[in-house]
Amino acid sequence: FGVGFYSIYLVADRVRVVSKANGHDQHVWESTADSTFTVAKDPRGDTLGRGTEITLMLKEDAGEFLNQDKLNDLITRYSEFITFPIYLHKEKTEYVPVKKDDDEVAEDLDEEDGEEEVEGEEEDEDDYYEDEEEAEETEAVKTWGWERVNDMVAIWSREKEDVSDEEYQEFYKTVSKDYSDALTWIHFKAEGEVEFRSILYTPGNAPHDLYDNYYSKRAGLKLYVRKVLINDEFEDLLPRYLNFVRGVVDSDDLPLNVSRETLQQHKILKVMGKKLARKCLEMLRNMAKESDEILDAREEDEDAEDADEPTPYIKFWEAFGKSIKMGIVEDTSNRNKLVKLLRFKSNKSDGKWISLEDYVDDMEDWQEHIYYISGESIESVENSPFLEKLKKKDLEVLYFTEPMDEFFVSHVTEFEGKTMQSVTKEGLVFGDEDEDLLKRRQQAYTEMYKPLTDYLKDLYRKAGSHMINKVVVSNRVEDSPAIIVTGAYGNTANMERIQRAQAFGDSSRQQMMRSQKTMEINPRHPIISEMKSMVENDPEDQATSDAG
Secondary structure (H helix, E strand, O other): OOHHHHHHHHOEEEEEEEEEOOOOOOEEEEEOOOOOEEEEEOOOOOOOOOEEEEEEEEOHHHHHHHOHHHHHHHHHHHHOOOOOOOEEEEEEEEEEEOOOOHHHHHHHHHHHHHOOOOOOOOOOHHHHHHHHHHHOOEEEEEEEEEEEOOOOOOHHHOOHHHOOHHHHHHHHHHHHOOOOOOOEEEEEEEOOOOOEEEEEEEOOOOOOOOOOOOOOOOOEEEEEEOOEEEEOOOOOOOOHHHOOOEEEEEEOOOOOOOOHHHHHHOHHHHHHHHHHHHHHHHHHHHHHHHHHHHHHHHHHOOOOOOOOOOOHHHHHHHHHHHHHHHHHHHOOOOHHHHHOOOOEEEOOOOOOOEOHHHHHHOOOOOOOEEEEEEOOOHHHHHOOHHHHHHHHOOOOOEEEOOHHHHHHHHHOOEEOOEEEEEOOEOOOOOOOOOHHHHHHHHHHHHHHOHHHHHHHHHHHHHOOOOOEEEEEEOOOOOOOOEEEEEOOOOOOHHHHHHHHHOOOOOHHHHHHHOOOEEEEEOOOOHHHHHHHHHHHHOOOOHHHHHHO
8 A cells, every 4th residue: 555556546536455365355445535444354255266356436537547448558658568467358349140030040041942043054153152251241249358458578678689689679669659660779787876777779760850849859768667667758867969869768776656756856867867878879889880890891892782872870870960969069078979979071071971080090190180161061162262272282171061060069179189170260270381481481472462451451441341350361272362261269151150040149149249350362363463463553543442
């Protein structure tokens, strides 16, 4: 008679418990949830043989619990994996042959005797069977019988070596209500401060509203205590960025009667959450490693039929990559692990995804930075003038084409000792050049083009363009006459575009936070050379002003 038993008074006015122990008389306990109860020997005698029978006299507003579908759903949800069988007395419809009375049988016999078979004419076989089927009349009969409801096996309680891939996939579809297969899973038993068993799955497809409701979306983890479901929408088991993970967690260390409010404050749950997050990342790392091995095997076998088929991890990345980037922003303790899960396309990857580890492995010996360019799309960045110098040096540049890229990169300043460097900001340097020669060349160009840079800066100031605060000679432009770059610590042009696109963005605040820009001119471009001559010859001429 614990909390679980007394909860029946939420739906019942009165409860009767009949119990019979082996070798003892059968007794009846009855109560209406007040301060009294009765216990008496059952006047009906021994009707059970052995065991317990509980009868609820429901309240008027609790009639839904007389519905067998409602009871079936409750049992399936909360006790689907209980080891002992649970049976429900259910109504079923069966179709049985119609029983005929004596007069109908005699009438049928007379009809058969009156039929004459035409000589020389054989009866068609199909007509014969049709007649037989028509003669077989049936009627619907309602029957009642006991049917087991919880026939699912809790495979998480078995050793993983004893569970086949088919069983894992079938179990995933049961707990997730998904029709497609999972990409991967991890099955483990946690020991130490808290003990629990778990199976975690990575789905094959992302829900259509995963990122529409990111901050309200909960992970699809079901929390069990000794195979009894406690909660299937609990938000504290995994960090928000892992809300795509599906699976089960079963602990023997939590009390069965734990409430949702108590559960949120339970210290065991916090320990479980940390272990589950680490296991999720381990699952993803293993999938990434296996996918890399698949790619290596394909490179060795040039005739592989599945050469263009995306690996499991690439399928995951294309579906859930934004979640990993959100994790880098939100989860400082696991940031270094998450960075290794990132994938990007680049100017040298031929449309394929690469990791930061791949990038660093292919870097030049003198290279100290990981170069990236951000933009609206791959098409908009791959022909950008910002890449001219890097293409000439045959350097790889990562493409950041998702809005989330601008946010997460501010939390990743370096990787394996190599700093992240935007090619659209000031301070772009390369380590393969003679610094002294570069400095002397820059000073010479700066002095040579000082009349033009001063003229352009004054021209933009008079025109009311306060965003361009400097005009300098560029050392990065090869083919274009000029580019506009952002300050080293300011927002990129792409970031400002994203902020302007936000529905509830404060336009006045965005104006205040807009980065100061620097115009870099190409001293070797004929247009710039011509503009320099125009400024030196007649700076007051309207044609000179129009050219600027």
